[in-house]
Amino acid sequence: xxxxxxxxxxxxxxxxxxxxxxxxxxxxxxxxxxxxxxxxxxxxxxxxxxxxxxxxxxxxxxxxxxxxxxxxxxxxxxxxxxxxxxxxxxxxxxxxxxxxxxxxxxxxxxxxxxxxxxxxxxxxxxxxxxxxxxxxxxxxxxxxxxxxxxxxxxxxxxxxxxxxxxxxxxxxxxxxxxxxxxxxxxxxxxxxxxxxxxxxxxxxxxxxxxxxxxxxxxxxxxxxxxxxxxxxxxxx
Numbered sequence: 017x018x019x020x021x022x023x024x025x026x027x028x029x030x031x032x033x034x035x036x037x038x039x040x041x042x043x044x045x046x047x048x049x050x051x052x053x054x055x056x057x058x059x060x061x062x063x064x065x066x067x068x069x070x071x072x073x074x075x076x077x078x079x080x081x082x083x084x085x086x087x088x089x090x091x092x093x094x095x096x097x098x099x100x101x102x103x104x105x106x107x108x109x110x111x112x113x114x115x116x117x118x119x120x121x122x123x124x125x126x127x128x129x130x131x132x133x134x135x136x137x138x139x140x141x142x143x144x145x146x147x148x149x150x151x152x153x154x155x156x157x158x159x160x161x162x163x164x165x166x167x168x169x170x171x172x173x174x175x176x177x178x179x180x181x182x183x184x185x186x187x188x189x190x191x192x193x194x195x196x197x198x199x200x201x202x203x204x205x206x207x208x209x210x211x212x213x214x215x216x217x218x219x220x221x222x223x224x225x226x227x228x229x230x231x232x233x234x235x236x237x238x239x240x241x242x243x244x245x246x247x248x249x250x251x252x
Contacts, residue, residue, distance in 0.1 A: 021042075024042075024045070025038060025042055028041050028042070036061075037062075040058060040059060040061075040062060043058045044058060044059070044090040044091060045090075045091045046091075047090045047091065051073075051076065051088055052069045052072050052073045052076065052088055054088070054090075055069075055088075055090050056069060072088065072102070075102075076088060085109070092104075092105065094117060094119060098121045098123060098124045098127065099119040099120060099121050100120055100121055100122045100123060101119065101120030101121075101122070102119055102120050103117065103118070103119030103120075104117060104118060104119060104138070105117035106138075108144075108148045110148055110151060110152055111147070111148055111151060113144050113147070113148060114141065114144065115140060115141055115144050115145055115148065116138050116139055116140040116141055117138060117139065118136065118137050118138025118139060119136065119137075119138075120134070120135070120136050121135055121136070121137070122134045122135070158211075159209050159210060159211035159231060159232055160188060160209065160210070160211055161187070161188035161189065161190065161209075161210050161211060161212075162182055162187055162188065162189045162190075162210060162211065162212045162213070162214055162248065163189075163190050163191065163192075163201070163204070163205035163208065163210040163212070163213050163214070164178055164179045164182070164189060164190070164191040164192075164213075164214045164216060165191075165192065165198055165201040165202055165205065165213050165214065165215045165216065166191070166192060166198070166201070166216050167198050167215060167216060167217040167218065168198070168218075169217075169218040170216050170217065170218050170221060172193075174216060174221060175191055175216050176191070178214065178216060178226070178241070178244075179191045181241075181244075181245075182214075182244070182245065182248070185245045185248075187245070187248060190205075190208075190210070192204070198215070201213075202215075202229075205231060206231050210231055211230070211231060211232060212228060212229065212230060212231060212248060213228075213229040213231055214226050214227070214228055214229075214244065215227040215228075215229060215236075220238060224240055224241050224242070225238050225239065225240050225241065226238070226239060226241060226244065227239075228244070228247055228248075
């Protein structure tokens with residue numbers, strides 16, 4: 017796009033030193049693609065083209081068998097010079113943005129001191145992926161996770177033990193380590209979007225229980241420490 021069609025043709029001729037090969041490459045740039053049959057006639061005079069097309073066709077067949085909308089793009093090029101074979105890009109069907117790309121590189125590992133090893137790899141554009149995911153599935157505003165609040169007279173070790181147990185169950189859990197008052201802790205949990213607050217008080221703790229508050233509805237009840245994980249699972 018920066019140097020135009022004539023600039024591309026001049027650059028290809030400089031690299032190949034072959035007018036016939038440059039002409040073939042320019043025809044590939046103009047080809048619609050979609051399948052290997054679309055370019056078979058164009059490259060019929062190129063050595064080893066038939067074998068390359070057969071291998072490429074097999075890859076496309078495998079992708080389609082897996083239900084992937086694979087398309088052959090003969091004009092696709094990537095900006096890094098270490099590629100030694102096929103290159104590819106992955107696109108979003110929703111926005112037509114490229115989400116990642118890569119290809120075959122046989123010399124990259126040895127370039128960084130390793131043995132010469134055939135390899136294929138790709139990179140992902142996290143910003144693009146986040147953009148697409150946000151469009152397809154807007155962020156949910158519902159509350160999530162648990163905040164363990166410590167009442168006066170409760171050892172922080174007990175709170176840490178409860179938080180660790182919840183995390184072991186796969187529950188996203190946070191707690192106060194700044195010594196804030198119970199009211200300030202609950203205010204923080206509410207503003208932070210937590211679904212539940214587990215309030216650890218000295219009286220309840222002595223009985224092996226805690227108070228579980230649903231920060232969406234404001235409903236609060238006592239539950240046993242052994243049943244806490246089950247109570248949280250029921251409220252999902």
